[in-house]
Amino acid sequence: LELLKDPTNQVTIVAKQFPTDFEHSSVYTSPIAGANWLSFADDDDTFTQNIDKVGYKKYRELIKNAPEAGVTPRTDITYVTKEKFEAIYKGVKTLPWYCKGEFSKVVGFRELDPSEYNTSKIAYAYQINGLVVRTSYYMTYLINEMWKLSRGFETPSSRFSLRRGSVTKISDAYSLHHLGTADLVINCTGLLSRELEDIEIEEKRRIYPVRGIVFVAENTTGMKCNSFVDIFDPKYPDEKLYFMPRREGELIMGGVFQENEESKVVDPTFIVRMITRCKKYLSQYNWDDLKIVRTQVGYRPFREGGYRIERVGKVIHCYGVGAAGFQSSWGCAERVVGLVNQYKSKSKL
Numbered sequence: 001l002e003l004l005k006d007p008t009n010q011v012t013i014v015a016k017q018f019p020t021d022f023e024h025s026s027v028y029t030s031p032i033a034g035a036n037w038l039s040f041a042d043d044d045d046t047f048t049q050n051i052d053k054v055g056y057k058k059y060r061e062l063i064k065n066a067p068e069a070g071v072t073p074r075t076d077i078t079y080v081t082k083e084k085f086e087a088i089y090k091g092v093k094t095l096p097w098y099c100k101g102e103f104s105k106v107v108g109f110r111e112l113d114p115s116e117y118n119t120s121k122i123a124y125a126y127q128i129n130g131l132v133v134r135t136s137y138y139m140t141y142l143i144n145e146m147w148k149l150s151r152g153f154e155t156p157s158s159r160f161s162l163r164r165g166s167v168t169k170i171s172d173a174y175s176l177h178h179l180g181t182a183d184l185v186i187n188c189t190g191l192l193s194r195e196l197e198d199i200e201i202e203e204k205r206r207i208y209p210v211r212g213i214v215f216v217a218e219n220t221t222g223m224k225c226n227s228f229v230d231i232f233d234p235k236y237p238d239e240k241l242y243f244m245p246r247r248e249g250e251l252i253m254g255g256v257f258q259e260n261e262e263s264k265v266v267d268p269t270f271i272v273r274m275i276t277r278c279k280k281y282l283s284q285y286n287w288d289d290l291k292i293v294r295t296q297v298g299y300r301p302f303r304e305g306g307y308r309i310e311r312v313g314k315v316i317h318c319y320g321v322g323a324a325g326f327q328s329s330w331g332c333a334e335r336v337v338g339l340v341n342q343y344k345s346k347s348k349l
């Protein structure tokens with residue numbers, strides 16, 4: 001979409017799977033996500049922070065100007081449990097980068113008063129002005145925005161084409177452009193980058209999945225804010241506790257963070273542990289008779305060393321965004337556009 005905003009560009013997207021597919025034949029992470037904006041960047045990682053800042057501002061714009069994008073504003077509360085505070089944070093109040101400095105004003109950071117949570121279980125809590133993205137609606141919105149910029153479809157003057165297709169190597173992609181041969185290929189194949197025949201061997205080794213599980217429930221809990229409970233359970237260190245109430249009366253309930261786990265099987269005792277934790281830490285909501293309508297399993301496309309956004313010859317790589325593909329997407333796109341423009345000015349396309 002960001003590339004199409006430049007009228008001199010023509011873009012073909014080739015994808016094995018689309019956001020509207022009912023079933024995914026292989027790994028396709030994006031439709032599974034919740035999704036919200038809670039940047040994971042470390043305090044000293046200004047590269048990712050700058051990427052995520054772009055996304056925050058863009059999502060706030062979409063909330064204001066494009067209700068059809070499926071992005072809904074939500075107060076996003078983080079509750080730090082007493083166990084986590086003592087065992088991991090060693091009694092030191094720990095806040096992410098966006099709750100400190102200038103950007104804390106942009107996100108509307110506020111520390112909660114102890115009267116606002118259960119002080120027997122929670123050490124401290126804070127909130128920001130967050131959001132929830134209804135992912136498959138949102139991605140369809142993005143495709144539609146591209147069609148709007150396309151100047152028609154299936155004609156020689158169309159600037160955009162979306163094609164179902166599968167490549168075994170990056171070099172196969174040049175000939176799939178709808179107007180002939182592509183000048184540049186942008187590789188954003190997520191976790192499946194590791195399967196491309198002509199990707200560097202060391203890259204194949206760097207890319208790895210981190211499994212996530214989310215339950216989609218009818219929201220009968222009364223919860224209206226995104227809620228992340230920072231738990232510590234040494235017996236189940238991969239289990240997390242977070243919620244996102246969607247506009248359509250659904251509650252996204254997560255989750256797990258399981259490195260290199262590629263199975264689709266969900267342990268039936270996990271939801272039991274989750275509801276027990278809900279009743280313990282978020283007792284202000286109703287957790288009885290909760291109706292779960294769907295269980296979603298996805299694989300976050302992580303990469304050792306972080307995001308790969310770079311140009312190698314006529315290929316621009318943009319993958320390895322791990323658990324942050326939505327919040328980082330606009331910032332990554334901005335960098336890809338920069339790399340395309342650099343290439344164009346060098347080669348005077």
Ligand SMILES: Cc1cc2nc3c(=O)[nH]c(=O)nc-3n(C[C@H](O)[C@H](O)[C@H](O)COP(=O)(O)OP(=O)(O)OC[C@H]3O[C@@H](n4cnc5c(N)ncnc54)[C@H](O)[C@@H]3O)c2cc1C
Pocket residue numbers: 014015016017018027028029030031032033034035036037165166167168188189190191192193211212213214254255297298299300301319320321322323324325326327328
């Ligand atoms: C449970 C869960 C919760 C999450 N929550 C959040 C959240 O709250 N916020 C957030 O920012 N992120 C979240 N994420 C992370 C986010 O979903 C991912 O970072 C993001 O979806 C990755 O997007 P991607 O485009 O890189 O990969 P994908 O979504 O997997 O897309 C890859 C695309 O490339 C295509 N493709 C791959 N190989 C080929 C090939 N050889 N030929 C043709 N096409 C190919 C695929 O078909 C697909 O269309 C979550 C993830 C999970 C699993």
